[in-house]
Amino acid sequence: MDSKKACILTINIGTSATKIIGFDYLGVEVIFKKGSYPTFHPHPDWSEQDPEQIFITIMFLLKGILNDASFYDKYFVQSIVLSSSMHSVLALDKSGNTLGNAVIWSDNRACEISTSLKGTELGDRIYKNTGTPIHAMSPLSKITWIRENEPEKFEKISRFVSLKEYVIYQLTGEFCVDYSIASATGLFNLDQLNWDADAMRFANLDTSYFSKPANIFHSDLKIKAPILNSLRLDKNTKLIMGSSDGCMASLSxxxxxxxxxxxxxxxxxxxxxxxxxxxxxxxxxxxxxxxxxxxxxxxxxxxxxxxxxxxxxxxxxxxxxxxxxxxxxxxxxxxxxxxxxxxxxxxxxxxxxxxxxxxxxxxxxxxxxxxxxxxxxxxxxxxxxxxxxxxxxxxxxxxxxxxxxxxxxxxxxxxxxxxxxxxxxxxxxxxxxxxxYKHGPNMGAAMVGLTAMGVYESLEDSLQIAPxxxxxxxxxxxxxxxxxxxxxxxxxxxxxxx
Structure with missing residues (x-):
């Protein structure tokens, strides 16, 4: 490993595809892989994705990178940093099993719920606390729709996560969410950096249904040993929380x-x-x-x-x-x-x-x-x-x-x-x-990852590797x-x- 260069892998879980890009510590792209998956529209205004298909796609891409001799012979992966699109909702049971597909940002089934909440005193207070507009895109509205329209399913639900959180859970066995993805849910208080009490009351839930919030540099989660072995990753490989694709694109x-x-x-x-x-x-x-x-x-x-x-x-x-x-x-x-x-x-x-x-x-x-x-x-x-x-x-x-x-x-x-x-x-x-450079979210993720690894003292310093x-x-x-x-x-x- 002494003869190899350290690199960081960035995983951006997008709407139509996941892109995994490796960067060296100068911010130069060293490898690129992309895998696509469909969005399903079982009814008008519905948009869903299969979380298992997305996770399998990610593992397939990682396998392809880490088995690529032109990459593996020159580089070792010191850390992996994640980004993803926002506003997805996936229901899990108490064993962590999925209860149907993930509902994504473009799903409008909760239109009536958001319309009835918007402009009310409670709706205004939730928006002020969370910073997320009252709209059908919001996980707050989507979760409320599930509660009101699928009561039998709702009774089985133990936790709500985003697609990014689900990938983190599959990799580590832990439930954790970065502040950025959390702040796109309509359920997260920006001042308190925790789940919002007013939003909890509206959704008729408590904080046990949601992941532990963490800052975007958080890197204490451990990748499961079987996955490390399968991917031929070192046991000290860090998984860095990262942020949302929008924040990463803006950073880039x-x-x-x-x-x-x-x-x-x-x-x-x-x-x-x-x-x-x-x-x-x-x-x-x-x-x-x-x-x-x-x-x-x-x-x-x-x-x-x-x-x-x-x-x-x-x-x-x-x-x-x-x-x-x-x-x-x-x-x-x-x-x-x-x-x-x-x-x-x-x-x-x-x-x-x-x-x-x-x-x-x-x-x-x-x-x-x-x-x-x-x-x-x-x-x-x-x-x-x-x-x-x-x-x-x-x-x-x-x-x-x-x-x-x-x-x-x-x-x-x-x-x-x-x-x-x-x-x-x-x-x-x-x-x-x-x-x-057209892969802005991955570049932004590299900036966050390299800052978390101490290569740069701050995000402001990391901007020097911008394209x-x-x-x-x-x-x-x-x-x-x-x-x-x-x-x-x-x-x-x-x-x-x-």
Whole structure:
């Protein structure tokens, strides 16, 4: 082992896939593996995933890495750090067995429950305490739905965990959750760093149903001996709690300044800002997730990022249906680039999966407005892309009215695309830096892991390994066109609310 270099493995449990990336102690990627899995929609508005399939995928990827001679001969794994998407809920019985699939962030079955709670005195108090908007995405709403609609199942439940917690349990036999994932549940008090009493009363639960909260650097959990042996890992290999994918993606921007917004677009999307205090508007419009004490990542998420564009691509890319999705998207981007900004008056409201920020309406639906006889599929594709980004812009606009920012940073594989990044920069009318590394959550996890291992004294110090950036400046002429059509986008959203 003396001749090998130490490295850290980062596991990001995403919505459509898990990515495991190894980094050396200079922050350089040394190995990459990815495994995908499906999301199930057994009923309208339901979105579920199989936790066993996700864990098996993770183990398969780890096996592939640790049996890869080109990696194993050069590196040894000193630590593993985890990140994952937020808002998932999985019910376990008293033996730790799963009771059905995990309900994930895009599931809207609890819409009526969140609607009835939002705006009440109790709902306002829970939002103030937890920082999580009252919405169907929230585990608080999902758990309440299970209690009210599946009472026989509810009686068997001993614990609620996220998918990340379930993976940690399978690896260590312990139930533990990081502050960031906990703060996305709507059940976690940001000031007390523990489970919130008001949320517990609403859900009719006590704290025994939830994991022990820990900071993102926590590394006291021990990986089970059989798993260490199976993976050929050293017994001293540390498992570091890590954070949520959103927090990690924001860290990878390489700045923790409050005057910069981070715009991330993958299958979903978000606009986030750093701050020492929560972002509050009196309407419960913004999420506030804790990274560590005194460091908050606030903003708003959208349900309809790349997933909405791929939906349009499958439906309208008739000439290229024999191509894999990645090649299909390249062809459609080339077609889209030929259409002028504004799509000749065609507007798309991208609410295919309901919507979170800034309208927080699970019942919202997609609309094409302004179709005329001269529009071709390329106009519809362009309007789809612009509609998704009008929504992203609307989140940033609502944030900017409460916390000013002067620049934006773009990451996530869609936001980094040259066409997407150009449109985002022009819509915002602000200078933009674009990451050159598309696996932001894994890079952020490496920053947390290397800080936990003592390679860096603080997260601020770890920012030095952030990926290089490409700088963009907005086109003022195009910004005026987008501003004109955004006003129509906003009016349509408001008028169709009822």
């Amino acid at each position: 921007a390489g700045s923790m300044r409050s005057d910069q917004a981070v715009v991330s677009v993958t299958s979903s999307g978000a606009v986030r800002v750093f701050g020492q205090e929560c972002l509050v508007d009196g309407k419960g419009s913004f999420f506030n997730y804790i990274l560590e004490k005194g460091k908050y990542i606030s903003g708003g998420p959208t349900n309809n990022g790349g997933v909405a564009f791929e939906w349009a691509a499958r439906g309208l890319g008739n000439n290229y249906q024999d191509l894999p999705m990645e090649e299909l998207l390249v062809k459609l981007y080339n077609e889209t680039a030929k259409v002028k900004e504004g799509s000749e008056g065609l507007i798309f409201l991208p609410y295919l999966q309901g919507e979170r920020a800034p309208i927080w309406n699970s019942s919202a639906r997609g609309v094409y407005f302004g179709l005329n006889i001269t529009h071709e599929p390329k106009h519809i594709i362009r309007a789809t892309l612009e509609g998704i980004l009008y929504e992203i812009y609307s989140i940033g606009r609502s944030i900017k009215s409460h916390r000013d920012f002067q620049t934006i940073h773009l990451n996530g594989y869609n936001a980094m695309n040259p066409l997407w990044s150009e449109i985002i920069c022009d819509m915002y009318g602000l200078p933009a830096s674009v990451s050159t 290089e950036k490409i700088m963009k400046n907005p086109n003022r002429k195009k910004n005026k066109v987008y501003s004109k059509y955004y006003a129509l986008f906003e009016r349509l959203t408001q008028k169709l609310e009822s």
